[in-house]
Amino acid sequence: MSRYVLRRLAQAVGVLWAAYTLSFFILVLLPGDPVSATAGAGLDSAPVDPARLEALRAEYGFDQPVPVQYAEHLGRALTGDLGDSVATGHPxxxxxxxxxxxxxxxxxxxxxxxxxxxxxxxxxxxxxxxxxxxxxxxxxxxxxxxxxxxxxxxxxxxxxxxxxxxxxxxxxxxxxxxxxxxxxxxxxxxxxxxxxxxxxxxxxxxxxxxxxxxxxxxxxxxxxxxxxxxxxxxxxxxxxxxxxxxxxxxxxxxxxxxxxxxxxxxxxxxxxAQDIPVVQGVVVYGALVFVVVNLLVDLVYPVLDPRIVLAGPATPGAPRTVTA
The missing domain is CATH 1.10.3720.10 (MetI-like)
Structure with a gap:
């Protein structure tokens, strides 16, 4: 039972990592500039100082290469820090x-x-x-x-x-x-x-x-x-x-x-607002809820059918059953 739970936990971590990675690269590589959108560039309002835009990009790390941004953001995410909102500045x-x-x-x-x-x-x-x-x-x-x-x-x-x-x-x-x-x-x-x-x-x-x-x-x-x-x-x-x-x-x-x-x-x-940190945070929390619920579902299987063998599923995420 413990091996089965540990394996499912490892799969859950893998799903969370995949969700974080895919959402990060998709959002970062999309056209548009969240700093410019938030600061009002391109609108009918007064033009924003380019120096201020560059300072904001540096503050949020958008001036770094994409792999560097990914490594820094992933490192903070592992500690529970998903960054700050570009639009509001709140965590x-x-x-x-x-x-x-x-x-x-x-x-x-x-x-x-x-x-x-x-x-x-x-x-x-x-x-x-x-x-x-x-x-x-x-x-x-x-x-x-x-x-x-x-x-x-x-x-x-x-x-x-x-x-x-x-x-x-x-x-x-x-x-x-x-x-x-x-x-x-x-x-x-x-x-x-x-x-x-x-x-x-x-x-x-x-x-x-x-x-x-x-x-x-x-x-x-x-x-x-x-x-x-x-x-x-x-x-x-x-x-x-x-x-x-x-x-x-x-x-x-x-x-x-x-x-x-x-x-x-x-x-x-x-x-x-093209607020990349917030959108990515929502994706990650949604993935977290998904994996937790599915882990609970997997643990309920043996209760409903004692024939289910917890030692080794034939396919990932699908408990193997034996013939009664």
Whole structure:
């Protein structure tokens, strides 16, 4: 068990390093000058003193060769220092930590709703003995996946806020202000979970041990929930862990739609100002949340299926199972 955990931790560190490296070189090599954009160069305002621009570039290290910038920034990042914002001068870590709780609350709430909605839909679809009901329920997940997230948010605001005033349309107004953004994020995620779980349940229900359980007199509910769901949930659990990254990315859009204070607003302002340290910091923290959640998912596998061998996965990140 300890070797498995250490290996997964090493893989998590590798993912974080790759996310940091790729984001650094992509952002640094993009056209544009964050110092000039922040100082107002190129706008209709008064021209900025070139000497002041050079001093600012030297202060933030933008006058150094790219490999030197990377080495210096990586060394500071290893100590938890992601630099200072070019636009505000505030520490990037402090800015992100101030905004992160609201985004994490939204993301985890949406993930919980997605698991409940997606799992319930898959169970209802595979449990129903009526073909028409089953086909209707199975047609809902593809629809949920195809609908754009921002459109769902706009429709929810239009109906539940502007037309009926049941929930606030904007801001971080406690639980009431969290419901609509969480549902907006949960719909496409829950649809993907429902697709995977319904397919897995349908396959599992045809396994010989399910027929054996039925032959011993087990009821449909008992077979469905006790025998089939436990084994069929592994692929859905994997998908749920992988979707955390997509949830973090979509949270930026949803927070913009609902004017919530979180990483979405920080990212939007940083992108507009070409604030490279802040954008990179958001990427790194998003990758950190992603690897932590997926590590927890991997550790849950043996609980759901004791046949999983922790000694050596056949492929990186995929626990190996033995034949029962």
């Amino acid at each position: 990037v870590t402090e800015m992100i930590l101030d905004a992160l709780p609201q985004t994490l609350l939204l993301t985890l709430s949406a993930l919980a709703l997605a698991v409940v909605f997606g799992g319930g839909l898959a169970l209802a679809a595979t449990y129903s003995s009526r073909r028409g009901v089953r086909q209707f329920l199975l047609s809902l997940p593809p629809l949920g996946v195809s609908v754009p997230t921002f459109w769902i948010g706009l429709m929810l605001v239009q109906f539940f806020s502007f037309r009926n005033a049941w929930f606030p349309a904007f801001g971080n107004d406690g639980l009431r202000g969290l419901i609509l953004p969480a549902i907006t994020l949960a719909v496409p995620t829950g649809a993907q979970i429902a697709l995977v779980l319904a397919k897995s349940l349908s396959t599992t229900l045809d396994e010989p041990y399910i027929e054996t359980a039925r032959a011993k007199g087990a009821g449909r509910v008992h077979v469905h929930l006790r025998h089939a769901l436990r084994n069929a949930s592994l692929p859905a659990l994997t998908v749920a862990g992988l979707l955390v990254g997509a949830l973090m990315a979509n949270a930026v859009v949803v927070e913009t739609v609902f004017s919530r204070n979180g990483l979405g607003r920080v990212t939007q302002a940083a992108v507009s």
